[in-house]
Amino acid sequence: MVRDLSYGYGNKEVLKQLSFSLGTGFNLLLGPNGAGKSTLFSLLTGLFNQGQGEVELCGLDLVQHRRAALAKLGVVFQQSTLDLDLSVKQNLIYQGSLHGLSAMDSLNRVTSILEKLELSQRLNERVRQLNGGHRRRLEITRALMHRPKVILLDEPTVGLDTDSRLLIIEHVRQLAKEMDICVLWATHLMDEANFDDELVLLDRGQIRASGQCQQLYKKHEVNDLFELYRKLTQQVELI
Numbered sequence: 001m002v003r004d005l006s007y008g009y010g011n012k013e014v015l016k017q018l019s020f021s022l023g024t025g026f027n028l029l030l031g032p033n034g035a036g037k038s039t040l041f042s043l044l045t046g047l048f049n050q051g052q053g054e055v056e057l058c059g060l061d062l063v064q065h066r067r068a069a070l071a072k073l074g075v076v077f078q079q080s081t082l083d084l085d086l087s088v089k090q091n092l093i094y095q096g097s098l099h100g101l102s103a104m105d106s107l108n109r110v111t112s113i114l115e116k117l118e119l120s121q122r123l124n125e126r127v128r129q130l131n132g133g134h135r136r137r138l139e140i141t142r143a144l145m146h147r148p149k150v151i152l153l154d155e156p157t158v159g160l161d162t163d164s165r166l167l168i169i170e171h172v173r174q175l176a177k178e179m180d181i182c183v184l185w186a187t188h189l190m191d192e193a194n195f196d197d198e199l200v201l202l203d204r205g206q207i208r209a210s211g212q213c214q215q216l217y218k219k220h221e222v223n224d225l226f227e228l229y230r231k232l233t234q235q236v237e238l239i
């Protein structure tokens with residue numbers, strides 16, 4: 001849950017009184033380049049000190065209960081943070097050790113995720129040998145190891161071809177459902193939205209719409225996300 005969250009770099013205000021709350025399942029944060037998605041993620045992950053407003057993760061205030069709140073969170077950053085010279089297995093074990101897990105526990109925890117993401121056969125491959133899609137799936141697996149209740153993914157499909165992008169997003173939708181977690185997937189690519197996804201539409205630091213895609217289409221009398229985006233951002237231009 002985010003309430004009245006604002007943030008600026010110096011005098012430049014880039015997030016303006018954002019308020020939204022997300023439930024479990026797949027939530028899409030859609031916004032063009034420069035909308036403020038990465039800044040929002042930096043606030044949600046505690047990387048930046050909160051400006052004005054409140055952030056709660058699973059009912060825990062991020063300022064007052066920082067450690068407990070962040071323990072509920074998994075993150076996949078825009079830039080890969082895998083060690084390319086280590087194998088898939090070694091990268092996972094390394095992550096587990098940061099959470100105080102033994103090598104065996106680390107791997108046991110992600111066995112079913114590796115299967116779902118079709119990575120089980122690649123445990124001994126060096127990350128350098130994997131294609132971009134498989135690297136991203138490994139990062140998603142790694143982010144789920146400590147069993148977070150909320151997972152943030154910042155433009156996780158940048159640089160991938162369309163088939164890999166849509167396959168990964170489908171996998172993550174399934175994981176969100178099966179694991180009953182809240183996923184917030186940031187993107188500037190409209191084709192990544194499904195009509196039944198929950199959407200937060202961010203534009204120039206402000207939320208222009210939030211809710212289920214198909215309900216928003218109905219409410220704003222448009223046929224698809226492209227029309228919705230154009231309509232809402234054009235309205236803003238006129239104000």
Ligand SMILES: Nc1ncnc2c1ncn2[C@@H]1O[C@H](COP(=O)(O)OP(=O)(O)OP(=O)(O)O)[C@@H](O)[C@H]1O
Pocket residue numbers: 009012014031032033034035036037038039040188
């Ligand atoms: N360190 C910074 N100092 C000053 N301005 C910044 C800084 N980082 C981002 N900005 C500005 O803040 C605004 C929001 O940027 P942000 O990176 O959060 O957007 P975004 O939606 O993630 O875009 P992108 O997909 O291009 O990363 C932009 O106008 C950007 O130029």
